[in-house]
Amino acid sequence: xxxxxxxxxxxxxxxxxxxxxxxxxxxxxxxxxxxxxxxxxxxxxxxxxxxxxxxxxxxxxxxxxxxxxxxxxxxxxxxxxxxxxxxxxxxxxxxxxxxxxxxxxxxxxxxxxxxxxxxxxxxxxxxxxxxxxxxxxxxxxxxxxxxxxxxxxxxxxxxxxxxxxxxxxxxxxxxxxxxxxxxxxxxxxxxxxxxxxxxxxxxxxxxxxxxxxxxxxxxx
Amino acid sequence: xxxxxxxxxxxxxxxxxxxxxxxxxxxxxxxxxxxxxxxxxxxxxxxxxxxxxxxxxxxxxxxxxxxxxxxxxxxxxxxxxxxxxxxxxxxxxxxxxxxxxxxxxxxxxxxxxxxxxxxxx
Numbered sequence: 001x002x003x004x005x006x007x008x009x010x011x012x013x014x015x016x017x018x019x020x021x022x023x024x025x026x027x028x029x030x031x032x033x034x035x036x037x038x039x040x041x042x043x044x045x046x047x048x049x050x051x052x053x054x055x056x057x058x059x060x061x062x063x064x065x066x067x068x069x070x071x072x073x074x075x076x077x078x079x080x081x082x083x084x085x086x087x088x089x090x091x092x093x094x095x096x097x098x099x100x101x102x103x104x105x106x107x108x109x110x111x112x113x114x115x116x117x118x119x120x121x122x123x124x125x126x127x128x129x130x131x132x133x134x135x136x137x138x139x140x141x142x143x144x145x146x147x148x149x150x151x152x153x154x155x156x157x158x159x160x161x162x163x164x165x166x167x168x169x170x171x172x173x174x175x176x177x178x179x180x181x182x183x184x185x186x187x188x189x190x191x192x193x194x195x196x197x198x199x200x201x202x203x204x205x206x207x208x209x210x211x212x213x214x215x216x217x218x219x220x
Numbered sequence: 221x222x223x224x225x226x227x228x229x230x231x232x233x234x235x236x237x238x239x240x241x242x243x244x245x246x247x248x249x250x251x252x253x254x255x256x257x258x259x260x261x262x263x264x265x266x267x268x269x270x271x272x273x274x275x276x277x278x279x280x281x282x283x284x285x286x287x288x289x290x291x292x293x294x295x296x297x298x299x300x301x302x303x304x305x306x307x308x309x310x311x312x313x314x315x316x317x318x319x320x321x322x323x324x325x326x327x328x329x330x331x332x333x334x335x336x337x338x339x340x341x
Contacts, residue, residue, distance in 0.1 A: 055252075094267075147309060151257075163256075164268060164270065165266070198314055200316065202315055203313055
């Protein structure tokens with residue numbers, strides 16, 4: 001038993017040290033301030049918005065649970081090459097996305113991503129949702145029985161369908177943590193207490209929320 | 221008649237209190253939640269009205285059509301969504317999102333948009 005233990009522990013420590021050499025969350029926190037990121041994003045939970053005015057005063061999405069919401073590889077890549085996520089400008093329904101998000105170099109992106117991935121919410125239960133691509137029931141729920149597709153772009157047979165007011169769900173399989181999608185449907189008030197998306201608590205069963213979350217989590 | 225006046229006074233009193241405390245502003249609530257589909261002016265031309273939306277949202281400025289609906293019917297569809305009145309599921313229910321006061325000010329705001337009293341019950 002002993003030799004097995006140490007043979008496991010040593011590589012784990014080595015890995016942790018290697019990761020630390022590559023990215024430094026302490027440096028990331030400092031950079032986040034230096035780069036002015038906090039002018040548009042808050043990183044301390046819980047959510048603060050109580051009224052529509054509070055939400056409209058924000059100039060960027062809250063990041064205090066970024067580590068529960070995003071996938072690390074996507075985050076590192078996006079910070080260097082920030083392609084639009086929301087088709088429309090944040091908090092607007094009239095203007096297109098200005099596509100002018102600040103971009104970072106590789107080292108800064110790695111450090112800030114490391115810092116952001118450390119910001120988690122204990123409301124998100126891990127290991128609950130397994131992405132599931134082919135699910136007829138979930139597809140009907142998402143696109144026909146519920147209005148998800150009316151507000152979100154999503155992939156459908158080599159083309160993109162859907163409405164424009166919500167963040168695009170194209171590429172959700174690389175961007176979002178499947179467990180966060182379910183947690184967000186189940187307890188949206190924790191993450192986004194004031195938002196344009198309806199709350200589905202008495203509309204969908206928890207089983208249906210898990211089905212939809214698994215389906216969205218597979219979007220390419 | 222006296223009871224009726226009493227009721228108005230009570231409602232007005234509550235109205236001012238509510239305005240001070242939570243200030244549910246019909247126009248703001250409409251612009252935030254509804255305009256994404258119904259359009260800022262209520263013409264049914266919000267940014268979600270793309271070729272992928274299978275039904276068009278109602279034009280709230282069409283007084284003839286809007287006069288066929290009662291206020292109670294509108295409150296019901298806002299609360300429970302299109303399927304509750306055998307209409308499209310693309311009209312979401314807002315039961316878990318909006319409170320009764322917000323739904324009431326929305327109905328009043330839509331009546332302003334159509335400039336019509338609506339079908340009386």
